[in-house]
Structure formats: structure tokens, C-alpha cells
Amino acid sequence: MIVMHKGERQRSKEFMGPERGRSGAPVVAESQAPDPGSNLSEDEVARRWWALQPGALLPLSQGGSLLLLFPGRPGGRCGPDVRDAVLHNGEEELVGDVELHVRSSDWQTHGHHRDTRYNEVILHVVLICDQTMPPRRQDGSPVPVCSLYDAVITPADLRLFPLAADGSPVRWPCQRLWPEMTAEGRARLLTLAGTLRFEEKAASFVAALRQAEGRDPFSAYDVCLITALAEGLGYGRNRRFFRACGQRLLGFTTALPEPEGRASKPPPLDAARLQTLGLLVARWSTTGAWARLQPALSIEKPQQAIAELRAALAPLSSARSDILICNVVLPLAYAVALIEGSELLAHQARQLYHSYPALPSNQVTRAMSRQLLLPVEPRLACQQQGLHHIYQETCRAKRCGICMAGKKSL
Structure with missing residues (x-):
């Protein structure tokens, strides 16, 4: 069973195949896409991740949310896609890696649950949540999942960051x-x-x-x-x-x-x-x-x-x-x-x-x-x-x- 978030439901027509009659034949011949996300790639997930700004709210598939403070830096050829991202869970800052996939099931498909290189991952970022249970790292820790279809940013979030003399947001003191x-x-x-x-x-x-x-x-x-x-x-x-x-x-x-x-x-x-x-x-x-x-x-x-x-x-x-x-x-x-x-x-x-x-x-x-x-x-x-x-x-x-x-x- 695929767990569809609100952002995915808004795009469901893009992914769901045409309506079918009792015989099973399609009522409409165009726009067949029986596999949700079949036309998507991890490049699209990466594009959406790097387009996020500090202050973006990242809702989690299991409930709750994380606040993005810093999106991290690109990972190398091997291991997690993003290194040293900084998130906030409402109580403390979390620093670690982020893995990007089209579907949440890709974590296990790619064998990350057996790979020690992914034991610093603090967030699994996907487009489609097709599993109800969160994935687990090699060390047994669960990894929260976020669908980027649900990520939002509000003007109030920008108050976390200082303002320049002209009132424009400046992210970090060193950059001033x-x-x-x-x-x-x-x-x-x-x-x-x-x-x-x-x-x-x-x-x-x-x-x-x-x-x-x-x-x-x-x-x-x-x-x-x-x-x-x-x-x-x-x-x-x-x-x-x-x-x-x-x-x-x-x-x-x-x-x-x-x-x-x-x-x-x-x-x-x-x-x-x-x-x-x-x-x-x-x-x-x-x-x-x-x-x-x-x-x-x-x-x-x-x-x-x-x-x-x-x-x-x-x-x-x-x-x-x-x-x-x-x-x-x-x-x-x-x-x-x-x-x-x-x-x-x-x-x-x-x-x-x-x-x-x-x-x-x-x-x-x-x-x-x-x-x-x-x-x-x-x-x-x-x-x-x-x-x-x-x-x-x-x-x-x-x-x-x-x-x-x-x-x-x-």
C-alpha cells in the first residue's frame, strides 16, 4: 500500500494511470503511468533538496517535523548523498548525513540497511513514501522519512536568521x-x-x-x-x-x-x-x-x-x-x-x-x-x-x- 502525502495527492493525476472499465481496458488511452514515480530520478530529488532554503519545514512521514538550518554539502562518490546537514527537532540541533531517493523503499533496495557508511544518516528524503515503517541503519537505529512534496517554508521561519542593515536576511555572521x-x-x-x-x-x-x-x-x-x-x-x-x-x-x-x-x-x-x-x-x-x-x-x-x-x-x-x-x-x-x-x-x-x-x-x-x-x-x-x-x-x-x-x- 502506498502512503500518499497531501503533496503527492495533488500530483496523483500525474502518476496514476488512466481510468479503466470493467473489462480492464483503459477508458482513456493517454497518460499511462502504472508505477508511481516511474518517470522520476534521484536527480529530481537532489534538485528539490538543494533548492530548499534555511527555515524550510520538513514534515516526517511518522509524524512531527524537522526544521532545516543548513542543507549540508554534497557527498562523495560512495556513501550518503548529503554530508553534515543541520536540522532542528524542536529541542536540539541534529548534525549528520541525508540520503536521497525517489521512494522510501529504495533504502533497503540499495542495501543501505547493511552498510556502515550510512550510520550517520539522520534523515531519509524521498518523493514517494511507499512504506509505512521507517528504514533502519546498519546499527539498528530508525531513520525518519520526509517527502519533499510536503516541505514548506514560511516567512516566520526566517526570523531564525539575523538581518542585515537594510533589513534583508543574512544567514550567517561570518558572511557579514x-x-x-x-x-x-x-x-x-x-x-x-x-x-x-x-x-x-x-x-x-x-x-x-x-x-x-x-x-x-x-x-x-x-x-x-x-x-x-x-x-x-x-x-x-x-x-x-x-x-x-x-x-x-x-x-x-x-x-x-x-x-x-x-x-x-x-x-x-x-x-x-x-x-x-x-x-x-x-x-x-x-x-x-x-x-x-x-x-x-x-x-x-x-x-x-x-x-x-x-x-x-x-x-x-x-x-x-x-x-x-x-x-x-x-x-x-x-x-x-x-x-x-x-x-x-x-x-x-x-x-x-x-x-x-x-x-x-x-x-x-x-x-x-x-x-x-x-x-x-x-x-x-x-x-x-x-x-x-x-x-x-x-x-x-x-x-x-x-x-x-x-x-x-x-
């Missing part, structure tokens, strides 16, 4: 402040945010290094570094799986999670990266991972130091090496410096991080550049990391009241 800032002011703030991210990573590495145990022929530093590099190869892919693979290469009996999507084997890109990781670990079994990378950090000229670090990570591409250097190698080097009391190593790691050229653009840096109305993405990796810091700390959940990007003074 950042256009007024100088390029130097924006760079200074992003550098500060990037430095905070660097120091947080280093603090995590200090804790990890103090707990790490060597695994012959690797030192405790090697174990921590190789594990973090393995996880870094899974950025944007399957970090848990890559991290576990790195630990297995070190000789630990870590259980391997199933590849995402319950595939029988990793995708070709993941398999290629894992093969490269195996080559690096085999090479470092004689030289040591940290011993191979550390000498490059004593080179004063940044470009020469970068070239040496990239060479130590070959055959990885320069782009992937740069991501690992900025997110793993330099913060870990700073952590080692703190543990050993080496001011020189700390200075070199920090200076190289601040001067490192921009990394490849990704979904977060693009989304945050749009959010902050930046004319171009930052040209330094540290400032890109600053975008990541602001996003993770406050912008993902739209906690504008404590966001450093929305304050006039720091």
Missing part, C-alpha cells in the same frame, strides 16, 4: 564580517586556525607516542607514524580499514573491518594505495620510517625539505605525499620535539608547516571557501587546514555563537 576584512586579515585568521589544528594534531600524537610500543624491527615512533600514514591514505575513503591494514603490516593482529559497501575486496584505488603502503613498510623495515623522514626536517630551505620528504614517500604521488606530510609527518615531528625537548626540530616542523604550499582542494575547503565568501581558496596548506579547523570545531554544526570566523576580534 568576511567581505569587510582585508586579505591580510583573512590570511591571519586562517593561519591562526590552521596553527590550532596543527597543535591539536601534535597533542594527539604526543599521547599516542607515549603509549606506542615498538614492534620489531620498528620503533615506537615507527609504529605510530606508519599507522597514521596508513590512515591518511584512507582520507576521503575508508580510514578505519586503512588504519587496520597498516597495523596488520606492522605485525599486529588487528581485525580488518569489511570494505565499505560490503564488497568482497577493496576498490581498485584502495588496492593500489594499500600496495604502495606495503612497499613503503617493507622498505622501512631496514631503514626505519622515522629515521628515513627525520633528516629532511633539518634542511633549512623549505623547497629542498619538501623534495626530500616526497622522495621518502615515493612512489606515492606528490599530491598524496603533501597531504600526508602536512597532516601526519609535520605534526608528529612536532610531537617528537615536545617529547625530546628539541627546540630546533619543533621550529623546523612548525616553520615548514606555515610555509607549505596549498594541498589539493577537497570538499571541505571548497565548501568553507563558499561559506566564507572567499574570492579564491587559500594558497598555503596551513590556511587550508584553518578552514578544516573552523569547519570541524563550529561550522559543521553551525555553532555561530562561538565560531572564531564570526567574531570581529580574536
Whole structure:
């Protein structure tokens, strides 16, 4: 039985087939469409979702409603269609993913109820509700369902958002402040945010290094570094799986999670990266991972130091090496410096991080550049990391009241 919402009933003539007589023959020959939604695609659902504005009311098929505060950002090739949407249920804000389908039954048809990648989904957005029971995630949690045919927005909802001087709605404080800032002011703030991210990573590495145990022929530093590099190869892919693979290469009996999507084997890109990781670990079994990378950090000229670090990570591409250097190698080097009391190593790691050229653009840096109305993405990796810091700390959940990007003074 198909549960038709009021918006669907208004469009029922579009989907229902022609009236039939007792013989079963159609009374009218045109407009046959026996399958509701057969002419629709998920592209139409996505178009309707991204057309929603903050303040849209999203009625749920099981009763109640959610208020849309932020529609999120597009998901990647695998996993949920929308990442990090912000909704409000009347009591608290909800931050998570959104999955888009034509029908609510598509959740199970596509196997999402068995896929751990969908365990952060907080809303299933559809056009047609053809099931009475809500779908469930792999972890067993029910997912509320909303038909976009019923989504509405009223002028009163816009009171949730501040107004500009001319009375027009402005969604976020940062979008009032950042256009007024100088390029130097924006760079200074992003550098500060990037430095905070660097120091947080280093603090995590200090804790990890103090707990790490060597695994012959690797030192405790090697174990921590190789594990973090393995996880870094899974950025944007399957970090848990890559991290576990790195630990297995070190000789630990870590259980391997199933590849995402319950595939029988990793995708070709993941398999290629894992093969490269195996080559690096085999090479470092004689030289040591940290011993191979550390000498490059004593080179004063940044470009020469970068070239040496990239060479130590070959055959990885320069782009992937740069991501690992900025997110793993330099913060870990700073952590080692703190543990050993080496001011020189700390200075070199920090200076190289601040001067490192921009990394490849990704979904977060693009989304945050749009959010902050930046004319171009930052040209330094540290400032890109600053975008990541602001996003993770406050912008993902739209906690504008404590966001450093929305304050006039720091």
C-alpha cells in the first residue's frame, strides 16, 4: 500500500494511470503511468533538496517535523548523498548525513540497511513514501522519512536568521564580517586556525607516542607514524580499514573491518594505495620510517625539505605525499620535539608547516571557501587546514555563537 502525502495527492493525476472499465481496458488511452514515480530520478530529488532554503519545514512521514538550518554539502562518490546537514527537532540541533531517493523503499533496495557508511544518516528524503515503517541503519537505529512534496517554508521561519542593515536576511555572521576584512586579515585568521589544528594534531600524537610500543624491527615512533600514514591514505575513503591494514603490516593482529559497501575486496584505488603502503613498510623495515623522514626536517630551505620528504614517500604521488606530510609527518615531528625537548626540530616542523604550499582542494575547503565568501581558496596548506579547523570545531554544526570566523576580534 502506498502512503500518499497531501503533496503527492495533488500530483496523483500525474502518476496514476488512466481510468479503466470493467473489462480492464483503459477508458482513456493517454497518460499511462502504472508505477508511481516511474518517470522520476534521484536527480529530481537532489534538485528539490538543494533548492530548499534555511527555515524550510520538513514534515516526517511518522509524524512531527524537522526544521532545516543548513542543507549540508554534497557527498562523495560512495556513501550518503548529503554530508553534515543541520536540522532542528524542536529541542536540539541534529548534525549528520541525508540520503536521497525517489521512494522510501529504495533504502533497503540499495542495501543501505547493511552498510556502515550510512550510520550517520539522520534523515531519509524521498518523493514517494511507499512504506509505512521507517528504514533502519546498519546499527539498528530508525531513520525518519520526509517527502519533499510536503516541505514548506514560511516567512516566520526566517526570523531564525539575523538581518542585515537594510533589513534583508543574512544567514550567517561570518558572511557579514568576511567581505569587510582585508586579505591580510583573512590570511591571519586562517593561519591562526590552521596553527590550532596543527597543535591539536601534535597533542594527539604526543599521547599516542607515549603509549606506542615498538614492534620489531620498528620503533615506537615507527609504529605510530606508519599507522597514521596508513590512515591518511584512507582520507576521503575508508580510514578505519586503512588504519587496520597498516597495523596488520606492522605485525599486529588487528581485525580488518569489511570494505565499505560490503564488497568482497577493496576498490581498485584502495588496492593500489594499500600496495604502495606495503612497499613503503617493507622498505622501512631496514631503514626505519622515522629515521628515513627525520633528516629532511633539518634542511633549512623549505623547497629542498619538501623534495626530500616526497622522495621518502615515493612512489606515492606528490599530491598524496603533501597531504600526508602536512597532516601526519609535520605534526608528529612536532610531537617528537615536545617529547625530546628539541627546540630546533619543533621550529623546523612548525616553520615548514606555515610555509607549505596549498594541498589539493577537497570538499571541505571548497565548501568553507563558499561559506566564507572567499574570492579564491587559500594558497598555503596551513590556511587550508584553518578552514578544516573552523569547519570541524563550529561550522559543521553551525555553532555561530562561538565560531572564531564570526567574531570581529580574536
